[in-house]
Amino acid sequence: xxxxxxxxxxxxxxxxxxxxxxxxxxxxxxxxxxxxxxxxxxxxxxxxxxxxxxxxxxxxxxxxxxxxxxxxxxxxxxxxxxxxxxxxxxxxxxxxxxxxxxxxxxxxxxxxxxxxxxxxxxxxxxxxxxxxxxxxxxxxxxxxxxxxxxxxxxxxxxxxxxxxxxxxxxxxxxxxxxxxxxxxxxxxxxxxxxxxxxxxxxxxxxxxxxxxxxxxxxxxxxxxxxxxxxxxxxxxxxxxxxxxxxxxxxxxxxxxxxxxxxxxxxxxxxxxxxxxxxxxxxxxxxxxxxxxxxxxxxxxxxxxxxxxxxxxxxxxxxxxxxxxxxxxxxxxxxxxxxxxxxxxxxxx
Numbered sequence: 001x002x003x004x005x006x007x008x009x010x011x012x013x014x015x016x017x018x019x020x021x022x023x024x025x026x027x028x029x030x031x032x033x034x035x036x037x038x039x040x041x042x043x044x045x046x047x048x049x050x051x052x053x054x055x056x057x058x059x060x061x062x063x064x065x066x067x068x069x070x071x072x073x074x075x076x077x078x079x080x081x082x083x084x085x086x087x088x089x090x091x092x093x094x095x096x097x098x099x100x101x102x103x104x105x106x107x108x109x110x111x112x113x114x115x116x117x118x119x120x121x122x123x124x125x126x127x128x129x130x131x132x133x134x135x136x137x138x139x140x141x142x143x144x145x146x147x148x149x150x151x152x153x154x155x156x157x158x159x160x161x162x163x164x165x166x167x168x169x170x171x172x173x174x175x176x177x178x179x180x181x182x183x184x185x186x187x188x189x190x191x192x193x194x195x196x197x198x199x200x201x202x203x204x205x206x207x208x209x210x211x212x213x214x215x216x217x218x219x220x221x222x223x224x225x226x227x228x229x230x231x232x233x234x235x236x237x238x239x240x241x242x243x244x245x246x247x248x249x250x251x252x253x254x255x256x257x258x259x260x261x262x263x264x265x266x267x268x269x270x271x272x273x274x275x276x277x278x279x280x281x282x283x284x285x286x287x288x289x290x291x292x293x294x295x296x297x298x299x300x301x302x303x304x305x306x307x308x309x310x311x312x313x314x315x316x317x318x319x320x321x322x323x324x325x326x327x328x329x330x331x332x333x334x335x336x337x338x339x340x341x342x343x344x345x346x347x348x
Contacts, residue, residue: 002227005244007198007268008293013240014195015259017251017290020052025059026067026082033089033191034081035258037070040165041334042254043080045287048333049251056333063160069176070158070167072151075209075261076100078158083178085191090155091182096209101152104145109153112138116150117175124159124172127151155180185216190236196262198225198235206264231265248293250326256285260295270295274315291322299327301334308338311345320344 002010012018014031021028028051029035035043048054062068069086073079076097081089101109115137119130127147134146150156159172192204201214222234235241253259259269260278270278270288274295278286288295289312297314310327312318320342331340 002198002225002233002241003244004228004268005293006241007227007233009244009246009248010198010239010241011196011259011268012248012290012293013242013246014197016050017259017293018242018246018248021050022052025051025054025062029068029080030082030085031195032258033195034073034079034085036256036261037078037080038256040163040167042256042287043070044165045252045254045330045334046257048330049253054333060160060166063166066157066177070160071156071176072097074207076152079258083176086155086157086176087178087180088183089188091180092185092188093209094153097152101149104142104148107141107145107149108138109149112141112146112149113153116154120154120156120173120175124174126170126172128170130173185210185213186220189213189217189220193222193234193236194239196259197239198223198227198233198241199263200231200233200265202264203262207262229265248290250323251290252299252326252330253288253290255287257288260285260288269293271315277313277315289323289327291318301331303335303338306339308335308340310340310342312342313345318344 009018016028025047028047035046037043044056044059047059066083068080069083070078070080071086073081073090073093112134115134116130119133130150131143131147135141135143138146155176156173157176158167159174160166161168188208189204192207193199196203196207201217204213205211217234223237225233225235227233260266271294278288278295278298280286286298287300289297289299296316296318297312299313300311302309302311308331310331312323324342327342328340
């Protein structure tokens, strides 16, 4: 039986949240199978929490070199992934993306994708530029449906700029410029377990959006465990499980962090009683901080002309002394030109 704390520490070890990874930015993104990237800044903070010696320019340079790409991937949402993982796994999740596209009726998806490929072959476009061009070719169609179909069905990457977090508010999209080389579902499951395990098939499905995984995982050579709630977990043989008594340092995770969204059952990191304080009705997932390995509150940065304040909203009583060292490091990374301070508040 795997106790809750043991499960927590196993996952934190694979997420490089017990100790920062010693390597380069592409390595850590590869090991995490990507980071959630609905907005430009959170992936930077997610990497910062996990990678030793990380500088903003490291990720910026990798995006411009297309070693890393920002693209629609898991659960039909934007992620930061390696170009190699985009090539391997974008075709694997195509059924999920195709199902999402079918929310709109009356769209000739094959024709729309062919038109988008032809238009984007001439160069990157924002969707505000692309939609009118598509509507010229499909005059009876809803322009938003056309754009959404392209987002889901055409493998595209976002074009980085010189903006502070590498992308402007309205980004251009481009064809990747390299061939897709599909991997198997089994390879995806193995990568997931290496980053998030031990886990149930429902956990893999919640992260990837893919269904029918229990049958696939049952046929793989995986270790089987039982967790504190009696669930059967699958894991890679020999994967790290350091034990619940291993110290877990304070860590600040950004909005939409992949760890918070990576499982169907999030209790290994986030207690059920606090879920409503993290996931909001308008589908935001707030930034959380970890104390002793578990989400202990939410946070945000309030910036004025000269000052950056880390606003802490604890779930339970938290001493600022516990959070101060890592919190000041976070502010130094996120707002290096500001005078830093920490403050406890009732809500974010």
